[in-house]
Amino acid sequence: MSAGGSAQDVQDELQALRREIEGHNHRYYVLDDPLVSDAEYDRLMARLLEIEQAHPELIVPESPSQRVGGAPLAAFDSVRHAVPMLSLGNAFEAEDVRAFDKRVSDTLREAGLLGPAEPVRYVAEFKFDGLAISLRYEQGRLVQAATRGDGRSGEDVTANIRTLRSVPLVLSGDSPEVLEVRGEVLINRADFERLNESQRARGEKVFVNPRNAAAGSLRQLDPRVTATRPLRFFAYGWGEIQGLHGTQGGLFEGESRRPSLPRDTHWGMLDWFQSLGLPVNSGRKMVRGAEGLLDFYAEVGARRPQLPFDIDGVVYKVDALEAQEVLGYVARAPRFAVAHKFPAQEETTQLLGIEVQVGRTGAITPVARLKPVFVGGVTVTNATLHNEDEVRRKDVRVGDTVIVRRAGDVIPEVVGPVLELRPADAAPFVMPTACPVCGSAIERPEDEAIARCTGGLFCAAQRKQTLLHAAGRKALDIEGLGEKLVDQLVDSGRIKTLADLFSLTAEELSQYDRMGAKSAQNLVQALEQARRPALGRLLYALGIRHVGETTARDVALHFGSMEAIMAANEDELLAVNDVGPVVAHSILRFFAEPHNRDVVHALAAAGVQPQAPQRQAGGLVLSGKTLVLTGTMPNWTRDEATRRILAAGGKVSGSVSKKTAYVVAGEEAGSKLTKAQELGVAVLDEDGLRKLLGVQGGGSEAR
Ligand code: IVH
Numbered sequence: 039m040s041a042g043g044s045a046q047d048v049q050d051e052l053q054a055l056r057r058e059i060e061g062h063n064h065r066y067y068v069l070d071d072p073l074v075s076d077a078e079y080d081r082l083m084a085r086l087l088e089i090e091q092a093h094p095e096l097i098v099p100e101s102p103s104q105r106v107g108g109a110p111l112a113a114f115d116s117v118r119h120a121v122p123m124l125s126l127g128n129a130f131e132a133e134d135v136r137a138f139d140k141r142v143s144d145t146l147r148e149a150g151l152l153g154p155a156e157p158v159r160y161v162a163e164f165k166f167d168g169l170a171i172s173l174r175y176e177q178g179r180l181v182q183a184a185t186r187g188d189g190r191s192g193e194d195v196t197a198n199i200r201t202l203r204s205v206p207l208v209l210s211g212d213s214p215e216v217l218e219v220r221g222e223v224l225i226n227r228a229d230f231e232r233l234n235e236s237q238r239a240r241g242e243k244v245f246v247n248p249r250n251a252a253a254g255s256l257r258q259l260d261p262r263v264t265a266t267r268p269l270r271f272f273a274y275g276w277g278e279i280q281g282l283h284g285t286q287g288g289l290f291e292g293e294s295r296r297p298s299l300p301r302d303t304h305w306g307m308l309d310w311f312q313s314l315g316l317p318v319n320s321g322r323k324m325v326r327g328a329e330g331l332l333d334f335y336a337e338v339g340a341r342r343p344q345l346p347f348d349i350d351g352v353v354y355k356v357d358a359l360e361a362q363e364v365l366g367y368v369a370r371a372p373r374f375a376v377a378h379k380f381p382a383q384e385e386t387t388q389l390l391g392i393e394v395q396v397g398r399t400g401a402i403t404p405v406a407r408l409k410p411v412f413v414g415g416v417t418v419t420n421a422t423l424h425n426e427d428e429v430r431r432k433d434v435r436v437g438d439t440v441i442v443r444r445a446g447d448v449i450p451e452v453v454g455p456v457l458e459l460r461p462a463d464a465a466p467f468v469m470p471t472a473c474p475v476c477g478s479a480i481e482r483p484e485d486e487a488i489a490r491c492t493g494g495l496f497c498a499a500q501r502k503q504t505l506l507h508a509a510g511r512k513a514l515d516i517e518g519l520g521e522k523l524v525d526q527l528v529d530s531g532r533i534k535t536l537a538d539l540f541s542l543t544a545e546e547l548s549q550y551d552r553m554g555a556k557s558a559q560n561l562v563q564a565l566e567q568a569r570r571p572a573l574g575r576l577l578y579a580l581g582i583r584h585v586g587e588t589t590a591r592d593v594a595l596h597f598g599s600m601e602a603i604m605a606a607n608e609d610e611l612l613a614v615n616d617v618g619p620v621v622a623h624s625i626l627r628f629f630a631e632p633h634n635r636d637v638v639h640a641l642a643a644a645g646v647q648p649q650a651p652q653r654q655a656g657g658l659v660l661s662g663k664t665l666v667l668t669g670t671m672p673n674w675t676r677d678e679a680t681r682r683i684l685a686a687g688g689k690v691s692g693s694v695s696k697k698t699a700y701v702v703a704g705e706e707a708g709s710k711l712t713k714a715q716e717l718g719v720a721v722l723d724e725d726g727l728r729k730l731l732g733v734q735g736g737g738s739e740a741r
Pocket of ligand 1: 169372
């Protein structure tokens with residue numbers, strides 16, 4: 039292709055290319071509905087650049103090739119806003135929203151704009167957590183973009199805003215002489231993660247959250263940097279509007295808000311923006327009265343985690359512009375709108391210290407001790423820092439002001455420090471070399487992220503965690519043996535190993551803090567029941583590294599007794615389903631330790647008798663058989679039935695096929711039962727399953 043042809047031909051092609059490229063930008067960045075492949079887009083752009091290179095005199099600022107142009111700035115110029123950029127009043131509670139609606143309704147009724155029982159009509163929108171921006175279009179062309187600043191004047195970020203392909207350089211359709219569009223610049227969460235990844239990869243600064251990344255990207259003096267950042271824009275309001283359809287009218291503070299406007303509602307204005315090619319978010323909704331507002335708040339609150347970007351609340355605006363005008367302004371905020379905030383997901387607080395915690399396997403976890411802070415609906419006083427590398431990556435130091443985040447039900451985390459507020463003497467975190475609990479050395483194998491205390495069961499912290507693990511629901515299920523009691527039992531020296539637990543008496547237990555006679559009695563009863571655990575559960579309770587509950591069950595099934603497991607060599611262990619070298623070595627190493635063997639013997643001496651999985655001559659009852667469970671059984675939960683089938687060597691599957699041995703159908707069994715009947719698969723009820731397993735009616739599982 040060449041850039042030749044008659045002058046008119048060249049002009050025509052340029053025009054067509056520019057329109058086509060901006061059309062694709064709009065489809066991609068605003069409508070989220072691209073028409074062409076990236077390759078096709080790149081081809082059009084390349085052709086445009088080719089022509090413009092051959093005819094530099096034909097380059098205009100509105101050309102999509104000019105989105106990134108010019109050299110880095112030395113500083114941003116200051117821009118005075120023709121109409122001030124205001125802020126919004128806040129509502130936090132439902133009561134605040136009802137009061138807002140009442141004030142609005144009262145005023146509008148008094149002004150004769152609202153019937154006696156008529157609810158006010160509002161537009162409810164997202165409150166985007168980004169940066170407010172004002173875009174100024176003159177004769178339909180983008181001439182200036184400014185940050186909010188102090189509301190009266192902000193910074194001129196035109197060169198940067200031009201790089202946002204969702205922002206039209208030229209408005210489509212019939213545009214007024216002057217149009218100031220207000221809205222928010224932000225970064226989607228997924229784009230933010232990708233941005234930080236690439237920042238990290240290039241050894242550049244990572245951002246603490248999408249808002250800061252958006253702010254940092256927009257306040258770049260070099261627009262070429264901004265051009266690489268995934269910034270988006272949504273319009274939600276306006277400033278000065280002049281010369282629409284021949285009308286003239288000022289729109290300065292205190293003056294009428296309507297004379298030169300093309301629509302008489304806020305909703306209509308947003309539709310109009312959209313028709314001009316401006317991006318408007320589709321999350322807006324028309325609602326009526328306080329209850330309509332509160333429903334929207336609840337609806338959006340529930341969807342908030344799924345939204346592609348952060349919002350920090352919702353905004354309610356009276357829809358009718360005439361009503362807005364009557365309501366007017368108070369101080370720096372409109373009386374016709376309010377921001378209803380969600381509980382903050384991020385707060386700043388002081389990092390008082392970094393302590394290390396010792397886990398069951400000796401794993402050392404640094405934990406941030408924080409000045410209590412209310413965030414995400416709870417008071418947070420500490421947060422895990424995961425491991426040494428994480429602390430270093432985030433570079434948080436004792437004394438720092440840190441950003442703490444708790445989103446939804448996610449556990450609280452320290453996002454990072456506020457570097458501007460770092461005390462001069464704040465020193466980087468150093469991992470201790472000795473365990474704070476037992477004094478043993480802390481070691482970190484070179485290829486691992488986790489440092490460990492080498493004290494083993496000599497370390498009281500590891501002992502405590504081992505006991506808590508053994509008492510857990512998937513292990514011996516000893517209800518009532520909680521952290522506080524374990525602390526006391528270990529600290530007083532009364533309990534050294536798992537076996538010691540079984541000599542506790544109710545009388546003795548009731549001496550401990552927070553232990554009433556009743557809870558002591560209950561705990562003794564729980565211990566009594568724990569004396570008959572399934573073998574797999576006891577094995578799991580020992581807390582052997584890499585031996586999870588499933589592996590423990592498989593090993594128990596294979597060997598049938600604790601003695602056999604302890605006596606097994608590597609080859610024998612490797613013969614177990616799903617046991618590989620790592621697990622085999624871990625088991626061997628565990629039982630090679632005399633003190634671990636002692637614990638097993640002591641357990642036996644204390645009367646703990648593991649229940650061997652049931653075998654029949656020729657293997658387990660259900661060896662090689664697949665069962666399907668459907669509907670509700672009268673006594674057994676699905677989990678319990680599954681455990682029993684697995685313990686008997688069977689498998690449980692979710693779908694019925696010709697290979698299914700039995701379908702166990704409870705009440706309200708559905709399509710699986712029908713399928714079984716069609717395929718002629720045997721169907722059992724709970725009693726039938728019990729008989730098959732050789733279990734007598736009633737009672738619950740052997741522990
Ligand atoms: S309207 C005259 N609508 O919230 C009112 N603001 O405290 C002008 N914001 O600085 C604001 N989403 O950055 C409006 N849908 C929305 C908004 C929104 C976010 C921000 C905006 C403004 C601040 C007001």
